[in-house]
Amino acid sequence: MSTPAPAAARAAAAAPPQRRPRHQSRYLFLLPALVFLALFSLFPLVQLLRMSLSDVTASTLNSSWLFVGLENFQEGLASGQTGDALVRTAVFVLVVTVIGMVGGFAGAVALRTRGRWSNVLLAVMVFAWALPPVVNGSVWKFLLADAGLLNVVARAVGLTDTALPFLYDQHWALGAVAFVNSWAVIPFNALVFRAALLNIEPEVFEAAALDGAGRWQEVRHIMVPSVRPTMLVLLVLTIVYGFRSFDFIYVMTYGGPGTATNTLPFLGYLQAFSQFNFGLGASTSVVAVLVVLVLAVLYARSIRKEEKE
Amino acid sequence: MRNSAQNRRTRHAAVVGGAVATALLLAACSGGDPEPGTADGGSTADAAGGDGTVTVWHYFSAENQVQLMDDYAAKFEEAHDGVTVENVYVPYDQMNSKVISAAGQQTGPDVVVFNGAEWSTLALAGALAPMEEPWEGFADADQFPDSVIHGMDDHVYAVQGYVNLLGLWYNADILAEIGVEPPTSIDELEAAMAAAVDAGYQGITLSGLPQSQGEWQAYPWLTSQGFDYSDLDEQALTDGFAMARGWVEDGYLSQEATTWDQTVPFQEFTSGDVAFAANGNWQMGTAEAEADFEYGVVPLPVGESGKVYLGGEGQSIGAFSDDPDLAWQYLTETYYDPEGQLLAVDNVGSIPSRLDTSQEAEVTDNSLLEPFATTLAQNGANYPDPIIPPENVAKLQTAMGQAWSAALGGQRSPEDAAADVIAQIQALIG
Numbered sequence: 001m002s003t004p005a006p007a008a009a010r011a012a013a014a015a016p017p018q019r020r021p022r023h024q025s026r027y028l029f030l031l032p033a034l035v036f037l038a039l040f041s042l043f044p045l046v047q048l049l050r051m052s053l054s055d056v057t058a059s060t061l062n063s064s065w066l067f068v069g070l071e072n073f074q075e076g077l078a079s080g081q082t083g084d085a086l087v088r089t090a091v092f093v094l095v096v097t098v099i100g101m102v103g104g105f106a107g108a109v110a111l112r113t114r115g116r117w118s119n120v121l122l123a124v125m126v127f128a129w130a131l132p133p134v135v136n137g138s139v140w141k142f143l144l145a146d147a148g149l150l151n152v153v154a155r156a157v158g159l160t161d162t163a164l165p166f167l168y169d170q171h172w173a174l175g176a177v178a179f180v181n182s183w184a185v186i187p188f189n190a191l192v193f194r195a196a197l198l199n200i201e202p203e204v205f206e207a208a209a210l211d212g213a214g215r216w217q218e219v220r221h222i223m224v225p226s227v228r229p230t231m232l233v234l235l236v237l238t239i240v241y242g243f244r245s246f247d248f249i250y251v252m253t254y255g256g257p258g259t260a261t262n263t264l265p266f267l268g269y270l271q272a273f274s275q276f277n278f279g280l281g282a283s284t285s286v287v288a289v290l291v292v293l294v295l296a297v298l299y300a301r302s303i304r305k306e307e308k309e
Numbered sequence: 310m311r312n313s314a315q316n317r318r319t320r321h322a323a324v325v326g327g328a329v330a331t332a333l334l335l336a337a338c339s340g341g342d343p344e345p346g347t348a349d350g351g352s353t354a355d356a357a358g359g360d361g362t363v364t365v366w367h368y369f370s371a372e373n374q375v376q377l378m379d380d381y382a383a384k385f386e387e388a389h390d391g392v393t394v395e396n397v398y399v400p401y402d403q404m405n406s407k408v409i410s411a412a413g414q415q416t417g418p419d420v421v422v423f424n425g426a427e428w429s430t431l432a433l434a435g436a437l438a439p440m441e442e443p444w445e446g447f448a449d450a451d452q453f454p455d456s457v458i459h460g461m462d463d464h465v466y467a468v469q470g471y472v473n474l475l476g477l478w479y480n481a482d483i484l485a486e487i488g489v490e491p492p493t494s495i496d497e498l499e500a501a502m503a504a505a506v507d508a509g510y511q512g513i514t515l516s517g518l519p520q521s522q523g524e525w526q527a528y529p530w531l532t533s534q535g536f537d538y539s540d541l542d543e544q545a546l547t548d549g550f551a552m553a554r555g556w557v558e559d560g561y562l563s564q565e566a567t568t569w570d571q572t573v574p575f576q577e578f579t580s581g582d583v584a585f586a587a588n589g590n591w592q593m594g595t596a597e598a599e600a601d602f603e604y605g606v607v608p609l610p611v612g613e614s615g616k617v618y619l620g621g622e623g624q625s626i627g628a629f630s631d632d633p634d635l636a637w638q639y640l641t642e643t644y645y646d647p648e649g650q651l652l653a654v655d656n657v658g659s660i661p662s663r664l665d666t667s668q669e670a671e672v673t674d675n676s677l678l679e680p681f682a683t684t685l686a687q688n689g690a691n692y693p694d695p696i697i698p699p700e701n702v703a704k705l706q707t708a709m710g711q712a713w714s715a716a717l718g719g720q721r722s723p724e725d726a727a728a729d730v731i732a733q734i735q736a737l738i739g
Binding site for chain 2: 057058059061062141145146163165167168169170250252253254255256257258259260270272273274275276277
């Protein structure tokens with residue numbers, strides 16, 4: 001049932017529309033996100049920067065902060081802790097990136113076809129990805145323990161007589177935690193890669209098959225070139241993910257043995273929340289933020305490039 | 310035989326009672342010299358302006374420790390109609406930062422139960438309410454030795470309801486099989502561990518986590534080699550690290566200890582394949598529930614120079630408690646109350662901090678408490694060492710915990726680990 005429109009409304013409809021400038025309405029839509037970002041990203045970042053330039057301890061945290069310039073940065077570098085943590089972080093990120101990217105792409109290739117088993121595997125991967133890192137880390141800590149599954153299997157197949165020191169040897173520990181971090185990011189990477197692979201027209205594969213291309217040639221000459229723009233974006237995201245990883249180290253090694261798994265984020269945590277030297281911890285975090293910012297710029301550029309393509 | 314200490318029942322009553330009373334008095338605490346105020350003591354819930362809920366933050370996850378918290382809640386709620394006690398678990402590593410962060414927002418728990426050694430960190434952050442006024446009005450205040458009263462600048466910030474410390478737990482079945490007696494010296498301990506390993510068992514479990522728990526566990530072994538925070542001797546510290554690293558290299562101690570907090574190594578011990586565990590009196594409930602073998606405790610064989618921290622949790626009123634009077638009443642009727650302290654003995658095996666309660670039969674007749682009481686009397690040391698400035702306690706504990714972990718894990722040689730941490734300690738102690 002319709003009702004007659006009021007005369008005023010009819011008049012308004014007949015009059016030329018008073019259009020709000022397009023850019024104004026666009027800014028209106030941007031406003032909530034801007035407010036959210038300012039509150040929860042910009043403000044904490046400014047506070048972090050302020051803290052890194054101040055002498056902030058447990059006794060001064062809740063009062064005024066004394067400005068000390070770059071003293072905290074100098075202290076971190078002079079102690080050697082920041083430099084050591086940077087090196088460990090670089091190794092950590094390298095392992096996470098290589099395994100995460102290769103594993104993600106391999107998973108996407110395996111799950112490219114739609115079917116019951118690929119759907120089941122996909123669901124399992126999403127489940128593993130969605131698990132909280134603390135749960136993931138605890139499970140892996142059991143698996144990698146002396147009496148854990150991996151060591152039991154390694155001994156059963158004669159790989160070793162003694163337990164493999166996954167989490168308590170200074171060299172193994174960093175690699176083991178980085179591996180678990182990689183394992184956790186593989187599902188996400190696989191999902192993104194898979195979405196890119198599904199965009200390839202089936203005719204391309206049919207044509208390749210008619211030309212006698214094998215599976216490996218399909219991967220090399222069709223899939224890899226097709227996902228290259230996505231790969232660049234994902235590469236930056238994975239590096240950022242590796243760079244800010246904290247949870248698994250906290251759960252699995254607590255930075256140990258000694259300081260062998262103290263990466264930048266964990267070192268910042270220790271300094272701020274274990275030693276309660278918030279200024280020093282903030283300076284370490286600022287170093288990490290700077291690296292992530294550089295990567296964020298790269299990410300933004302790669303996104304723009306992908307959009308153009 | 311449930312444990313071998315039972316045959317020493319005739320003498321342990323005197324040891325426990327006397328040792329607890331005298332050692333707690335002797336172990337005078339730095340800064341624990343409250344200048345009482347002019348308060349009228351604890352007030353009642355009725356007079357309080359809060360919501361009738363006492364929120365208690367704690368970091369206990371072991372079943373018996375959680376049970377104690379529940380028992381305290383039930384005890385207080387039973388005595389006060391309409392009052393609710395809400396126990397809130399906060400992970401050990403996050404307790405201080407959460408309490409400090411909450412104080413920054415002018416909020417937080419009514420009562421906080423935390424590592425007693427870290428009272429200064431919380432107090433300096435303004436997260437704890439000064440308790441000297443109600444403490445002055447507390448009729449039983451004279452029952453508490455100075456070593457369990459923590460404060461500075463004429464304020465009382467925390468008082469411990471009990472004392473915890475480390476002892477050497479042993480698997481009596483394994484010792485009987487390899488034919489050795491519980492050790493009374495490091496040499497005997499190492500010989501026993503060697504025999505246990507030869508028989509296919511593990512030697513010992515302890516914590517090598519690179520944080521304050523590691524420092525707490527390292528202290529007795531390091532001081533056994535002559536190390537002392539008051540008189541820094543790099544060679545003594547090197548010897549301490551080398552001894553522990555030697556245990557790893559000889560197969561007595563798993564290097565995996567660097568990933569263990571204090572709970573995991575005791576679980577390893579109760580699994581039955583380990584001869585010894587350096588662990589605390591609070592594990593009595595766990596041992597009773599989980600160990601299906603005969604076990605006992607002897608004092609840590611750390612010799613005359615060896616020291617064992619007198620630890621335990623501190624209890625304080627949050628600086629922004631919405632009902633500090635009710636919080637104080639909760640403390641006086643649970644942690645500081647004779648009946649409440651006996652609940653801690655029954656549930657956890659803690660040693661009461663009250664002088665009168667430490668003489669009760671529940672304490673003196675508990676054969677497993679005797680070795681701890683002996684240790685307390687002969688080797689007990691303030692935790693943290695009074696020479697460490699309050700503002701640097703957390704930094705020092707982290708530094709020493711990391712050095713201990715690095716030496717155990719082979720990340721640093723004992724010499725390098727000792728040299729590094731001595732330099733850090735010198736800067737922190739001044």
